[in-house]
Structure formats: structure tokens, C-alpha cells
Amino acid sequence: MSGFTNVLVIVAVLALVLARQFRTERLSMDRKWWLLPAILGFFALRDGSLVDPHHLTGSVVLLVVSLLVSFGIGIGWAFTTRVWSDEHGDVWTKGTVATAGTWLGGIAxxxxxxGIGLAMGIHLGSSALMLGFALSLLIRSGLVMWRAGGLRSAYVGPLAQPAWEDRR
Incomplete structure (x- = not known):
């Protein structure tokens, strides 16, 4: 994909994720939470323009720094998302004010x-941005699912009964 197409895809996915992040949403435990980050990562890697060929060492260092920042953003994003279970054992999520702060800090x-790359004359393409966003989304989704799994396994509702009692 071209740089412009990458930017359009990033903006569209970002709008979708942001719209879903800040509304209360029931979490489906069987959902393929890793699929969207995997698709974004595939397209970012397929493009082949992750690094600046004229400044290979510097661009690889900046890419690694960018991915470490993305990893941290994913962790912050996951742990600022409110995760709770209701009286039926369904798990719900919603972004908080701290989540919005994580987003703003991540963008900055x-x-x-x-900016550091541009000051050094190194150009990181939109594929690097897409890969970083995919990593953040993967980390966030995985950690939220992990947190939700702990809530789900700890839930014992008033209607819960062993399977052998259902056969009476």
C-alpha cells in the first residue's frame, strides 16, 4: 500500500477503535481479539518501507524505540481501561479519562x-506507524482479555450449579 493509503487505513481503524473504546461494551470472550492487529501488522510488514534505506542503522534504532513506545502505550491503555463483570457474569469494558490521557501521551x-528522526534526516514511513499501532492494539487487547478472564473465572453467580445437578 502507498503511504497515503496506509494513513487512511490507520485513521479509519483509529476512528473505529476510539469509538468503541469510550463506550460501555460487553466483551465477547470467544472473539478473535488478535485479528485486527494481525491484519494491520501484516500490511505494515508487507509494504517493506519500515526503515529508511539511506539511514539504515538510525532508522532501525528509531523503529525499535517506536515499537517500545507502542508496547508501553498498549500496557497503559489496557490498565486504564475499566473492566468489570455484572451479576450474570458478563464482562464489560469502557475507557476512562486516564485512557484518554494514555492516548494523548502516546500521540505525543x-x-x-x-520529530527526532526528521531532525536527524531519517524518515520513518507510515508503515512504521501502522506496525506500532498494531502492536499497541495487540498488547491492549491481550491484556484486557487476560484481565477479563480473571474476572470470568472468579465469578460464581447465584444460579451457578454443578453440571451433575442439572440432570435431576
Whole structure:
């Protein structure tokens, strides 16, 4: 994909994720939470323009820094998302004010990495941004599912009964 197409895909996915992040949503435990990050990562890697061929060492270092920032953003995003279970054992999620702060901090951090690169004459393409977003989304989704799994396994509702009692 071209750089412009990458940016359009990132903006569309970002709008979808943001719209879903800040509304109360029931979490489906069988959902393929890893699929969207995997697709984004595939397209980012397929493009082949992750690093600046004229500044290979510097761009690899900036890419690694960018991915470390993305990893941290994913962790912050996951642990600022409110996760709870209701009286039926269903798990719900919703972003908080701290989640919005994580988003803003993440945008500022990524802009700083890109700015440092530009000051050094290194151009990180939109594929690097897409890969970073895919990593953040993968980390966030995995950690939220892990947190939700702990809630689900700890839930014992008033209607819960062993399977052998159902046969009477």
C-alpha cells in the first residue's frame, strides 16, 4: 500500500477503535481479539518501507524505540481501561479519562520519535506507524482479555450449579 493509503487505513481503524473504546461494551470472550492487529501488522510488514534505506542503522534504532513506545502505550491503555463483570457474569469494558490521557501521551511520544528522526534526516514511513499501532492494539487487547478472564473465572453467580445437578 502507498503511504497515503496506509494513513487512511490507520485513521479509519483509529476512528473505529476510539469509538468503541469510550463506550460501555460487553466483551465477547470467544472473539478473535488478535485479528485486527494481525491484519494491520501484516500490511505494515508487507509494504517493506519500515526503515529508511539511506539511514539504515538510525532508522532501525528509531523503529525499535517506536515499537517500545507502542508496547508501553498498549500496557497503559489496557490498565486504564475499566473492566468489570455484572451479576450474570458478563464482562464489560469502557475507557476512562486516564485512557484518554494514555492516548494523548502516546500521540505525543510517537510525534517525538518522528520529530527526532526528521531532525536527524531519517524518515520513518507510515508503515512504521501502522506496525506500532498494531502492536499497541495487540498488547491492549491481550491484556484486557487476560484481565477479563480473571474476572470470568472468579465469578460464581447465584444460579451457578454443578453440571451433575442439572440432570435431576
Amino acid at each position: 511520544s510517537r510525534a517525538a520519535v518522528v
